[in-house]
Amino acid sequence: xxxxxxxxxxxxxxxxxxxxxxxxxxxxxxxxxxxxRLIRVDNTHALLPVPNLMARGASQETIEQYVxxxxxxxxxxxxxxxxxxxxxxxxxxxxxxxxxxxPDQVRMQQEIADMAAEAGFIPTFTCAPYLVGNVPLKGxxxxxxxxxxxxxxxxxxxxxxxxxxxxxxxAASLLGVxxxxxxxxxxxxxxxxxxxxxxxxxxxxxxxxxxxxxxxxAGLGIPVINGARRPSQDEAKQLCAALATSGGVSMCHIAGVxxxxxxLDEAFYGDVPQQFIPFTDATLREMYDSLRHRTGDExxxxxxxxxxxxxxxxxxxxxMLNGKRVSEGVRLWVNAARATKAGADAMGYTRVIESAGGTxxxxxxxxxxxxxxxxxxxxxxxxxxxxxxxxxxxxxxxRLGPCIQAALAGRWMGDE
Ligand code: F3S
Numbered sequence: 001x002x003x004x005x006x007x008x009x010x011x012x013x014x015x016x017x018x019x020x021x022x023x024x025x026x027x028x029x030x031x032x033x034x035x036x037r038l039i040r041v042d043n044t045h046a047l048l049p050v051p052n053l054m055a056r057g058a059s060q061e062t063i064e065q066y067v068x069x070x071x072x073x074x075x076x077x078x079x080x081x082x083x084x085x086x087x088x089x090x091x092x093x094x095x096x097x098x099x100x101x102x103p104d105q106v107r108m109q110q111e112i113a114d115m116a117a118e119a120g121f122i123p124t125f126t127c128a129p130y131l132v133g134n135v136p137l138k139g140x141x142x143x144x145x146x147x148x149x150x151x152x153x154x155x156x157x158x159x160x161x162x163x164x165x166x167x168x169x170x171a172a173s174l175l176g177v178x179x180x181x182x183x184x185x186x187x188x189x190x191x192x193x194x195x196x197x198x199x200x201x202x203x204x205x206x207x208x209x210x211x212x213x214x215x216x217x218a219g220l221g222i223p224v225i226n227g228a229r230r231p232s233q234d235e236a237k238q239l240c241a242a243l244a245t246s247g248g249v250s251m252c253h254i255a256g257v258x259x260x261x262x263x264l265d266e267a268f269y270g271d272v273p274q275q276f277i278p279f280t281d282a283t284l285r286e287m288y289d290s291l292r293h294r295t296g297d298e299x300x301x302x303x304x305x306x307x308x309x310x311x312x313x314x315x316x317x318x319x320m321l322n323g324k325r326v327s328e329g330v331r332l333w334v335n336a337a338r339a340t341k342a343g344a345d346a347m348g349y350t351r352v353i354e355s356a357g358g359t360x361x362x363x364x365x366x367x368x369x370x371x372x373x374x375x376x377x378x379x380x381x382x383x384x385x386x387x388x389x390x391x392x393x394x395x396x397x398x399r400l401g402p403c404i405q406a407a408l409a410g411r412w413m414g415d416e
Contacts, residue, residue, distance in 0.1 A: 001030050001179065002037050010175065018072050022171035029168055030179025038177040039184070043083045043136045043159070045129050045144040046169040048073065048116055050108045052090030052368065070112050078120035079176025085124045085134045086116050087146050088308070092363045093125070094338070100371050121173065125363040126337035128237060128307040130157065133339070138259045141184060143172035147244035148237075148307050148382060154251030156236045158259030160184045163250055183222075183250050189260065191253050191267040192221035194276035197228035199284040204313075205399045207235040208381035209287035210279055211242030215249050217277060224253045224267040226276075231257065234310055241307050242381040291384040291397040294375060294412065301373035301393070302326075302407040303366055304400070305335035306380030311343050313400075314360070318349035320404045326357035327410030331373075334358055335365040358407070367391055377406040 003011065011023040026038060048070050051063050078084040091105045092098060093113065113123045124132050127146045130153065136142050138158035144150050145164045153159040162182040164172070172178045183189050195214050201207055214223040223243070231239060231254070243249045252258070253267035261267035304317060317334055326332045334353060336344070341360050344350045350360055366373070367386050373393040378384050384397040396412055405413045 001027055001035055003027070007038060007177070018076060019174060022167075022174055025167050025171045026175065026177065026179055030181065033179060033181040035179035035181040037180055039141060039180045041079075041082060041143050041172045041176055041178045042140040043134065043142040043144075044078075044169055044173040045085050045087055045134060045142070045146060045149060046121065046173050047087040047145040047166045048112050048121075048170070049087075049089045049166075050091070050105050050112060052105070052370065067108050067112070071115060073170045073174070074112060074115035074119045074121075076119060076174045078173050082173060082176050083134065083136075084121045084173045085129045086113075086121045087129070088125050088127045088364050088368065090364055090368050092361055092369075094362050096359065096361075098359070098361070098369075098371075100369055124337055124339065126308045126339075127365075128152075128310075128337065131308065131310050131340060132337045141178065143169050143178050145169045148241035151240035151244045151249055151251055152237060154183055154189075155240060155253065155258050161250075163248075189251065190222065190269045190271075191224035191261075193218050193223045194264075194268075194273050195223050195225050195279055196276045197225060197279045199279050199281045201228055201231075201235070201284075203399050204232070204234040204238040205379045205381070205397065206284060207231055208238035208242040208397075209284050211239040212246045212287050212291075212381045212385075213279055213283060214252065215243040215245060215247030218243070218247045218249050218252075220248045220250075222251055222253065223249065224255060224261070224264065226255045226264050228254070230254075234313055237307055237310070238380065245382045245385045287381075288397060291381060291395060293388065294394045294396055296375070297411040299375050299377050299396075299406045299411055300330055301366065301371070301376045302330060302332045302403050303335070303376055303378040303380070303383050303387070304333065304403060306365055306367075306378065306383035308365075309334055309336045309340065311340055311347075314340065314344045314349045314353070315347070316400065317358075317404070318344075318352040320401070321356035321358060322352050324356050324408055326407045330357075330407050330410050331366075331371075332356075332358035332407045333366050334360045336360055336362060338362040375412075377403050377412060379403050
């Protein structure tokens with residue numbers, strides 16, 4: 001890769017060993033991916049997580065070493081002019097009654113959050129930064145972790161980011177550059193697979209089903225969605241999250257919605273394939289069936305807000321729960337960014353949800369926290385996909401209405 005003299009100097013240690021390491025991460029990654037240069041990054045969404053409960057098997061020394069690496073990152077300022085936010089973690093920093101919240105983890109995570117803020121990061125602690133102010137413009141170069149947000153940034157906002165891991169996003173935040181490859185370049189943003197939608201998509205979870213289908217087929221490619229009506233923000237959020245779950249997708253095009261794809265022709269750079277894959281009402285049902293594994297009807301966990309809920313979703317949940325009570329033995333989680341919850345507090349939605357027995361969970365989600373459950377009902381295809389492996393629970397993915405019904409009844413009542 002061609003480096004400027006300043007970049008070479010940083011690599012050689014002119015700004016200290018940690019920034020030299022960061023530069024080495026970016027250069028080695030760029031070399032492997034065929035990048036020819038480092039370019040300025042405008043916006044990052046990094047991940048600074050204290051190891052989660054999975055790491056309990058690790059020695060205290062290993063965890064401490066890892067956390068010291070996070071402290072070291074936060075001893076450096078973020079790059080001037082770069083808008084840097086920080087992603088969700090494995091604990092909640094709120095003082096709410098969640099017995100699985102590990103006090104040692106919380107203490108360390110709070111320390112890292114404080115240091116990150118000092119360093120110039122905005123600790124949004126969410127997997128959906130675009131809901132709480134980090135909304136890059138079309139063409140902005142980003143370095144985002146959280147695959148669902150990556151797909152959203154590329155496909156809905158028209159920003160440009162490859163899929164980042166912890167180290168590369170930290171390095172980009174501190175150095176203000178990223179290796180130029182993949183979907184940062186025009187030639188790699190051309191659609192590779194045409195999906196023609198005839199199914200009636202009625203709600204965000206239906207769009208999640210579409211994303212789950214398209215992601216499986218696309219692999220590392222770029223699916224082009226055609227024939228569907230324009231999604232709402234919540235529907236686009238579900239689509240993008242599911243695309244990144246079943247496949248290694250970095251972006252999709254929705255003809256007429258993606259800023260650079262006003263038409264099918266633009267999505268395929270004038271080379272529209274005649275062959276397409278249909279997404280019908282039958283396919284829609286198959287996708288739901290593919291994430292429904294249950295040996296009984298009793299439900300002990302209902303998880304909403306994956307990716308983190310918008311204020312509109314919280315308002316809808318509150319209106320469905322108003323004056324009702326979640327069944328004994330069911331934990332109803334609504335995951336949200338703390339900034340969104342602050343709005344929900346001010347608007348009275350939190351009180352309604354809590355009065356019904358639900359919990360608004362900030363900074364994380366039950367699956368990331370590895371909160372044990374036997375049978376989960378969730379409105380998120382991503383949550384359903386990962387909960388099976390990470391929590392070992394049976395899962396039922398469903399639209400919001402049946403999720404709320406299951407929470408109130410304590411059992412799966414079927415679709416509406
Ligand atoms: Fe977010 Fe958890 Fe889903 S961190 S994207 S709510 S798996």
